[in-house]
Amino acid sequence: MTSFRQPTAVAVAGLIAAIGALPLLRASGWFFFVPLAIFVFAVWAWRSGTDADPNGVRVRALFGSRKIEWSRIEAFVPADRRKAQAVLADGSRITLTAVTPEDLPRLVAASGKELEQAQ
Numbered sequence: 001m002t003s004f005r006q007p008t009a010v011a012v013a014g015l016i017a018a019i020g021a022l023p024l025l026r027a028s029g030w031f032f033f034v035p036l037a038i039f040v041f042a043v044w045a046w047r048s049g050t051d052a053d054p055n056g057v058r059v060r061a062l063f064g065s066r067k068i069e070w071s072r073i074e075a076f077v078p079a080d081r082r083k084a085q086a087v088l089a090d091g092s093r094i095t096l097t098a099v100t101p102e103d104l105p106r107l108v109a110a111s112g113k114e115l116e117q118a119q
Helices: 008-021 028-049 101-109
Strands: 001-003 047-051 056-060 065-069 072-076 084-088 095-096
Touching: 001 101, 008 028, 056 095, 072 101, 084 101
Parallel strands: none
Antiparallel strands: 001 047, 047 056, 056 065, 072 084, 084 095
16 A cells, blocks of 8 residues: 655644644633644644555545545546646546645556556
8 A cells, every 4th residue: 555644744743833822722712723723733634645555546634535446537637736636537636635746656556557647
């Protein structure tokens, strides 16, 4: 299995920031959302990513994941300099979390097959 994740430093920085924001709770209860939002960001950074194996691709988000079989994927395309997308057979596109255009050859290699890489 090939995994693509956010850098661990992002999640650690989020946790440190959430802990650092806890003193705001003493000032007012309205500040409750500040450490909560930072903590949610840290959990997202720790959990989100894309996993690829010979069966398909699993795109993970904060609260769920989506499994896509290789037979449903037509091509991979760069969305911009830092993001890549999978083009599905129905024409829809799914952004692959933590996958950059430079990672696409490694993602394709995880399938064990040849897939088209569109530019």
